[in-house]
Amino acid sequence: MSESFYVTTPIYYVNDVPHIGHAYTTIAADVLARWHRLHGRDVFFLTGLDEHGQKVQRAAARAGIAPREHCDTLAPKFRALWKQLAIANDGFIRTTDARHHAVVKRLLQTLYDRQLIYRADYTGWYCTFDERFWTEKDVQEGRCPDCGRPVEQLSEHNYFFRMSRFQQQLRDHIAGHPAFIRPESRRNEVMGFLQKPLEDLSISRPKSRVSWGIELPFDHDYVTYVWFDALANYLSGLEYLPARPSVDRFWPAAVHLVGKDILTTHAVYWATILMALELPLPRTIFAHGWWTVNGEKMSKSRGNVIDPSAMVAQFGEDAFRYFLLREVPFGQDGDFSRESFVGRINGDLANGLGNLLSRTVTLIGRCRNGVVPRADSASVTALDTELRDAATSLLHTTMPRHLQTDRIKYHRTLEAIWGLVQLGNQYIDKTAPWVLAKDAANVKRLDTVLFHAAETLRFLCFAVAPFMPNTAPAMARQLGLSLDFSQALLQHPIAWGDGPPAATVAKGDSLFPRINVATRSPHGDSMEPSAASSQPASPAPASSKPGGDASSAPASGGNDRRITIGDFQKVRLKVAKIIAAERIPKSEKLLKLQVDLGDEHRQIVAGIGKQYGPEDVLGKTVVVVANLTPAKLMGVESQGMVLAAGADDVISLVTLSDDAPPGTTVK
Numbered sequence: 079m080s081e082s083f084y085v086t087t088p089i090y091y092v093n094d095v096p097h098i099g100h101a102y103t104t105i106a107a108d109v110l111a112r113w114h115r116l117h118g119r120d121v122f123f124l125t126g127l128d129e130h131g132q133k134v135q136r137a138a139a140r141a142g143i144a145p146r147e148h149c150d151t152l153a154p155k156f157r158a159l160w161k162q163l164a165i166a167n168d169g170f171i172r173t174t175d176a177r178h179h180a181v182v183k184r185l186l187q188t189l190y191d192r193q194l195i196y197r198a199d200y201t202g203w204y205c206t207f208d209e210r211f212w213t214e215k216d217v218q219e220g221r222c223p224d225c226g227r228p229v230e231q232l233s234e235h236n237y238f239f240r241m242s243r244f245q246q247q248l249r250d251h252i253a254g255h256p257a258f259i260r261p262e263s264r265r266n267e268v269m270g271f272l273q274k275p276l277e278d279l280s281i282s283r284p285k286s287r288v289s290w291g292i293e294l295p296f297d298h299d300y301v302t303y304v305w306f307d308a309l310a311n312y313l314s315g316l317e318y319l320p321a322r323p324s325v326d327r328f329w330p331a332a333v334h335l336v337g338k339d340i341l342t343t344h345a346v347y348w349a350t351i352l353m354a355l356e357l358p359l360p361r362t363i364f365a366h367g368w369w370t371v372n373g374e375k376m377s378k379s380r381g382n383v384i385d386p387s388a389m390v391a392q393f394g395e396d397a398f399r400y401f402l403l404r405e406v407p408f409g410q411d412g413d414f415s416r417e418s419f420v421g422r423i424n425g426d427l428a429n430g431l432g433n434l435l436s437r438t439v440t441l442i443g444r445c446r447n448g449v450v451p452r453a454d455s456a457s458v459t460a461l462d463t464e465l466r467d468a469a470t471s472l473l474h475t476t477m478p479r480h481l482q483t484d485r486i487k488y489h490r491t492l493e494a495i496w497g498l499v500q501l502g503n504q505y506i507d508k509t510a511p512w513v514l515a516k517d518a519a520n521v522k523r524l525d526t527v528l529f530h531a532a533e534t535l536r537f538l539c540f541a542v543a544p545f546m547p548n549t550a551p552a553m554a555r556q557l558g559l560s561l562d563f564s565q566a567l568l569q570h571p572i573a574w575g576d577g578p579p580a581a582t583v584a585k586g587d588s589l590f591p592r593i594n595v596a597t598r599s600p601h602g603d604s605m606e607p608s609a610a611s612s613q614p615a616s617p618a619p620a621s622s623k624p625g626g627d628a629s630s631a632p633a634s635g636g637n638d639r640r641i642t643i644g645d646f647q648k649v650r651l652k653v654a655k656i657i658a659a660e661r662i663p664k665s666e667k668l669l670k671l672q673v674d675l676g677d678e679h680r681q682i683v684a685g686i687g688k689q690y691g692p693e694d695v696l697g698k699t700v701v702v703v704a705n706l707t708p709a710k711l712m713g714v715e716s717q718g719m720v721l722a723a724g725a726d727d728v729i730s731l732v733t734l735s736d737d738a739p740p741g742t743t744v745k
């Protein structure tokens with residue numbers, strides 16, 4: 079039997095609308111599940127819904143329907159979103175399943191029989207919204223420390239789990255298992271939390287207050303506290319969702335992915351419950367960060383909640399998956415903005431991967447009637463072996479290392495994959511196949527170059543497959559490869575040159591149509607994919623060469639092509655004042671400028687450093703291209719371009735008198 083791999087997301091509270099946070103965790107879990115399936119492991123990926131508790135009960139009452147009916151109308155929204163995001167989960171659990179109830183009752187009875195659950199009076203401050211008690215010292219000015227709503231003092235009998243008894247055992251476990259809580263900063267937080275005495279955990283609610291839950295097997299006047307119920311899903315799901323009961327097969331979980339707000343619940347409550355049940359703890363609990371939107375907290379009242387479904391409808395699921403995992407290190411907080419999303423689509427996806435595929439397939443079509451040639455060993459150069467070595471180590475060394483569940487570095491993985499994309503594009507620029515094609519003496523060298531370009535893309539198919547489940551097969555089809563990415567394709571290492579002989583390429587649609595940022599609807603918010611496929615429809619970003627399709631090679635061609643006034647109007651030129659300037663270390667050419675655009679400040683990296691020092695340009699009024707896709711130069715983000723005269727070397731900045739205020743349109 080192959081090795082097993084069990085990955086979970088938290089079960090999401092059914093009363094929420096699915097938002098970017100839900101999508102983020104679920105996409106992250108999906109990438110791991112796909113990666114391990116590719117390696118032939120027996121994967122179980124579980125997600126689902128938490129459907130009990132007072133909030134559901136109240137919402138249903140307001141709607142005049144039964145709680146179960148209320149859940150039944152909301153659950154499909156989550157399922158539909160997972161389908162839209164190409165999530166390939168193996169199980170979808172709902173805590174209202176009768177079989178889940180049975181497992182929760184059994185676990186409770188076990189703990190009760192072991193005298194690890196007892197009944198006691200409890201007086202505390204209760205927050206209805208969070209459905210939990212707070213102690214006197216937690217509550218400030220009568221308000222919940224978590225949500226800030228007023229709390230009420232309640233006194234009631236309840237059942238308690240003897241969590242305190244496991245404090246030392248848990249501390250020892252965390253100390254002895256560095257991978258148990260990740261990332262490191264979160265592990266330290268939990269250790270800090272465990273410095274204070276751990277209290278026992280209330281695991282019941284009287285039915286007089288909350289009836290929508292799982293009844294305690296040993297007292298019919300109580301239901302189970304939602305957290306106990308919800309956490310138990312990680313075990314109950316294994317009992318009845320796989321084709322056959324699989325707790326032995328999949329437990330302990332390889333990794334629970336959770337948001338940082340519910341880390342304690344998992345690393346302390348769940349861990350001690352498992353200890354009490356004498357079950358092994360999950361190998362890793364990985365806590366990720368939160369998303370803000372344009373620097374602000376996401377909230378309904380601000381109206382800035384990102385609807386993943388709308389993002390996918392507009393930009394595609396693979397671009398969305400890519401952006402979320404590329405933009406921010408997993409474990410840290412991140413900020414979502416349409417500008418950076420569109421920047422990634424146009425830069426990394428369209429100009430990077432899309433362009434590499436498009437030019438390679440076009441060149442093979444044009445030069446070799448579409449049949450991928452074999453390399454001629456006598457004409458292999460260092461450029462070729464560099465590409466081969468980079469692709470091989472990416473797939474078989476770098477990716478496995480970054481995707482280990484105790485590190486999970488999605489952004490580094492994608493950075494490494496896109497390093498190969500860039501190398502591939504540079505390879506085509508340097509080898510210039512369109513030049514080789516002009517001379518019959520170069521026939522073998524041309525074969526070798528085209529083979530290496532195609533082979534790089536074949537490796538990239540495997541690399542992007544876990545992240546972009548629809549892009550990988552689309553690439554494979556264009557490369558003439560028949561690959562089923564749900565199979566264990568990486569169970570054995572992929573070797574350079576072991577693809578099918580004489581694959582025939584088939585040019586298809588561009589993988590990622592560029593998003594035309596210049597097109598704004600009257601409502602001011604629309605960024606439409608441009609109609610032109612792989613051809614840049616708006617100015618190419620300052621840092622990356624458009625690459626050029628084989629048809630337009632060499633890339634400098636086409637300078638004399640006429641444009642319409644409409645083309646020119648796509649370029650938004652604006653007056654800007656340089657308010658800060660500094661040199662970029664290790665670059666004699668680049669200056670990092672901060673410019674005032676009237677209603678906003680921008681950072682622009684300008685290649686004017688040979689001619690100007692920072693002190694020369696400070697305070698100058700210049701003209702900038704304001705709607706350029708952001709790009710990185712020497713690792714520094716540039717959000718525009720400063721106009722200057724000079725073909726190769728800069729001769730003079732285009733400057734204006736101070737009469738024109740920053741932000742003024744130049745036309």
Ligand SMILES: [Zn+2]
Nearest residue numbers: 205208222225
């Ligand atoms: Zn609260």
